[in-house]
Every structure is written in structure tokens, then in C-alpha cells.
Amino acid sequence: MGRATGLTGRLAADVDRAFPEFVLTYQDRLYSGVRSFVGAADAEDVTQEAFIRAHKALQSYDEHRIEALQVSAWLWTIALNLCRNWVRTRSRRPQTVQLSFDRSGGEEADDAAVEAVMLDAWKQRLAGLSEAQRVAVVLRHVVGLNYQEIAAATERPVGTTKTDVSRGLAALRKTISEEGSP
Amino acid sequence: MTDIANALKALATTAPTSLTTDVLTATGTGRFYDIVSGPTGDLLIGWSTTGVYAVAPITEKDHFLEANAEGPMKPIPQELPDKWHRQVAAALDSGKLGRLPVDLSGLTEFQQAVLRKTIEIPPGQLRPYGWVAREIGKPGATRAVGSALNKNPVPVLVPCHRVGRSDGTVGRYAYGPKMKRDLLRAEGLDPDAIDDAAERGVRFVGSATTNIYCHPTCHNAKRIKEANRVELRTAGAAEKAGFRACMVCRPAAAA
Numbered sequence: 001m002g003r004a005t006g007l008t009g010r011l012a013a014d015v016d017r018a019f020p021e022f023v024l025t026y027q028d029r030l031y032s033g034v035r036s037f038v039g040a041a042d043a044e045d046v047t048q049e050a051f052i053r054a055h056k057a058l059q060s061y062d063e064h065r066i067e068a069l070q071v072s073a074w075l076w077t078i079a080l081n082l083c084r085n086w087v088r089t090r091s092r093r094p095q096t097v098q099l100s101f102d103r104s105g106g107e108e109a110d111d112a113a114v115e116a117v118m119l120d121a122w123k124q125r126l127a128g129l130s131e132a133q134r135v136a137v138v139l140r141h142v143v144g145l146n147y148q149e150i151a152a153a154t155e156r157p158v159g160t161t162k163t164d165v166s167r168g169l170a171a172l173r174k175t176i177s178e179e180g181s182p
Numbered sequence: 183m184t185d186i187a188n189a190l191k192a193l194a195t196t197a198p199t200s201l202t203t204d205v206l207t208a209t210g211t212g213r214f215y216d217i218v219s220g221p222t223g224d225l226l227i228g229w230s231t232t233g234v235y236a237v238a239p240i241t242e243k244d245h246f247l248e249a250n251a252e253g254p255m256k257p258i259p260q261e262l263p264d265k266w267h268r269q270v271a272a273a274l275d276s277g278k279l280g281r282l283p284v285d286l287s288g289l290t291e292f293q294q295a296v297l298r299k300t301i302e303i304p305p306g307q308l309r310p311y312g313w314v315a316r317e318i319g320k321p322g323a324t325r326a327v328g329s330a331l332n333k334n335p336v337p338v339l340v341p342c343h344r345v346g347r348s349d350g351t352v353g354r355y356a357y358g359p360k361m362k363r364d365l366l367r368a369e370g371l372d373p374d375a376i377d378d379a380a381e382r383g384v385r386f387v388g389s390a391t392t393n394i395y396c397h398p399t400c401h402n403a404k405r406i407k408e409a410n411r412v413e414l415r416t417a418g419a420a421e422k423a424g425f426r427a428c429m430v431c432r433p434a435a436a437a
Contacts, residue, residue, distance in 0.1 A: 024255065
């Protein structure tokens with residue numbers, strides 16, 4: 001990918017030196033996607049672990065392998081694995097709902113509460129999709145990957161990925177219209 | 183489907199800053215800083231996996247954090263690794279850099295050459311800008327040497343305080359002349375006496391017994407007994423009077 005060439009080149013030359021740039025480049029999208037899968041409470045931990053694993057992997061690759069990386073897709077392969085593991089361990093533990101209201105007040109607390117409600121609503125809707133659809137929809141429309149990158153990250157054919165996204169969106173639309181008329 | 187697709191964009195957000203800090207700390211790839219006691223007060227020591235990249239007096243903390251930010255990421259407070267901490271302490275104590283890795287990679291070749299030459303000046307000695315210029319093979323670049331030293335990212339460790347004006351006076355310093363004079367005092371020099379001698383026109387001193395002339399602060403010059411000490415105004419005058427240049431402090435271009 002044209003835009004990534006510079007960064008992969010710098011990573012290939014010196015992983016540690018280019019790593020902060022790598023983190024700053026991808027952290028918002030990675031965190032947003034991870035948060036959509038695992039929820040706000042654990043998103044930071046899971047994202048951090050994904051970056052640490054990415055760093056370890058980069059240190060073990062030779063420069064040609066780094067130069068050839070499709071960085072977004074590769075990073076998401078790592079992150080999706082962690083999200084799946086997180087969901088698995090989570091399902092074996094009793095779920096505790098964390099309610100934290102900042103009573104120190106003001107608009108900030110209101111914003112946080114509004115965002116928490118919004119996140120929770122999306123979490124419910126996304127939970128209604130199959131895993132493949134959920135992953136494809138989030139990677140396409142929250143993270144902004146293209147179909148080819150999603151296919152590479154999920155190791156599925158591009159055509160299937162496109163179908164997953166469109167069926168996922170259709171299912172979400174149906175869910176939302178039903179929310180409107182209880 | 184664009185309505186839903188647009189609605190999903192609400193899930194896109196910015197990562198908390200603690201995430202960046204934690205990742206860079208856990209992987210050891212951030213730009214960090216520590217505070218270490220220096221010869222004239224506490225110093226901020228900026229470090230990363232490649233070595234020490236910045237030094238500044240603690241009083242300059244805000245500027246230090248701004249100037250060394252990478253994009254929005256300011257240096258992260260984090261203790262130096264043990265080995266480097268020992269090396270920094272030893273360098274500050276002895277005035278010699280030793281094996282401490284210093285990252286000069288952001289500088290031009292000329293700036294690096296100036297700083298590497300400056301590292302060779304022993305503690306307690308002062309050389310003029312022109313000396314550095316000549317030693318690195320750019321005898322005409324005296325002013326450029328001055329500005330390269332003024333931009334020294336790692337002062338104190340790379341002792342730009344040991345380079346003074348070509349008229350022999352102590353001169354200016356990026357963090358103010360007082361800090362330069364204090365650093366020289368801490369190394370046993372008397373900056374006022376240096377300025378006084380320079381203002382009297384003294385550039386070199388020679389020994390009447392060895393017929394060798396030196397920069398006034400060369401360790402060989404300090405050993406000359408008062409009775410044998412000859413003050414000299416120019417290298418030419420010294421040569422004419424039968425003195426030859428000291429091989430250690432090299433007060434003039436090799437003939």
C-alpha cells in the first residue's frame with residue numbers, strides 16, 4: 001500500500017526507532033475496532049497487548065518480511081486473535097456489569113454517560129450478527145479497512161468478505177428498525 | 183446501507199493517551215526522560231533505546247518536553263536502565279563521556295564532527311571555537327562551530343561548555359553564560375581569570391624551559407612554574423620567539 005511504504009521502510013530499517021510512529025499511526029483505529037468487539041472496560045488492555053505482540057513479532061522478522069507487510073491487515077490478524085480469546089475467557093467467567101458514574105459532574109460526565117449508552121446499544125446490535133459478519137462490518141465501517149485488507153486479516157476470500165459486510169449491514173438495519181417499533 | 187454505515191462511524195474514537203504511554207513503556211520504544219544530579223544542579227536526561235538524545239537543566243522542563251516531543255507524544259518519565267544510569271552518573275562525575283551511548287543521529291555530519299571533537303576536550307580545559315574548526319579540517323568554519331555547539335542536544339555530557347570564543351574569553355552558552363561559568367568552576371577553572379587574561383590579549387602560554395606553548399588551560403600549561411611562564415598573544419609570535427606548539431593541545435595548525 002502506497003501510504004504504508006514509508007512506515008514499513010522505517011520499521012524494516014529499525015523496528016524500535018519507528019515503533020512509536022507505528023503506534024501513533026494505528027492506535028486510534030485499533031482501539032476503536034477492539035472496543036467494538038470487547039467493550040470499553042477491556043479495550044485498552046486488549047489493544048495494548050496487540051501492540052506488544054506486534055512489536056515482538058516485528059523484532060523477529062527480517063527486513064524483507066517487514067517491507068512486504070500489509071500492516072493494517074497483519075495488525076488486525078493479531079488483534080482479532082486476542083479479541084476472540086478475550087471473548088472465550090469472558091464467556092467462562094460470570095459477567096459483571098460495571099456501572100461507573102462520574103458525579104464530579106459537568107458536561108464531561110454527561111458526554112461519557114451518553115457515549116456509554118451509545119456503545120451499549122451498538123454492542124447489543126452487533127451481538128446479533130454472526131462472528132464473521134460482526135468482524136467484517138466493524139473492520140469495514142468502524143476501522144476503515146478495505147475489502148482486500150479485511151480478507152487478508154480474516155483469511156477469507158474477498159468475495160465472502162463483501163457478502164459478510166452487506167449481510168451484516170442489512171441485519172443491523174433490520175435490528176434498528178425493530179428498535180424503533182417495539 | 184450508507185445510513186447504517188455512517189451510524190457505525192460513531193464507534194470510531196481516539197485511543198486514551200495512557201495506551202500510548204503504556205505500549206511504548208512496555209516495549210521500551212518510547213522517548214523517556216529521567217532526572218539526574220549534575221555538577222551544577224539537577225539535569226533532565228532524555229533517553230531511548232538508542233541512547234541519550236537530550237540533556238537540559240531541570241529549570242527548562244517545559245521547553246525540554248515540548249522540544250523533544252515526537253508528534254503529540256512528549257517524553258515519558260521513566261528511570262534510566264541501571265547500566266546507563268551508572269554511566270551517566272560516572273560521566274557527570276568525571277567529566278568524561280566514557281562508553282555512554284549518545285544519540286546524535288538527528289544532526290548533520292558537520293554538527294556530529296564538532297560534537298565528537300568536543301568530547302575529546304578534557305575536563306577543566308577550554309578551547310576556542312577556531313580550534314575545533316581547525317581540528318575537524320574546516321579551519322574557516324569558526325562561526326558554524328559556534329552555532330553547532332549552541333544546538334548541542336546533549337550539553338554537559340558532550341562538554342560544549344569547554345569551548346569558548348576565539349578571543350580567549352569564556353563566551354556564551356545555550357542555557358546562559360552563568361551555567362557555563364559554573365560548569366567550568368566545577369571543573370576547577372576560574373572563568374573570571376580566563377576572561378581577564380584574554381582581555382589582556384593573552385591567547386597562549388609558553389614555558390621558558392621547554393620552549394613549548396599551549397592553550398592557557400592545557401594540563402601542560404598548568405604545570406609551568408610561574409617564573410618560567412611566558413604569556414603569548416599569537417601563534418606567530420610564539421613561533422617567532424622560538425616556541426613550538428604543544429602536541430597535546432595543538433594550539434596551531436601542524437606545519
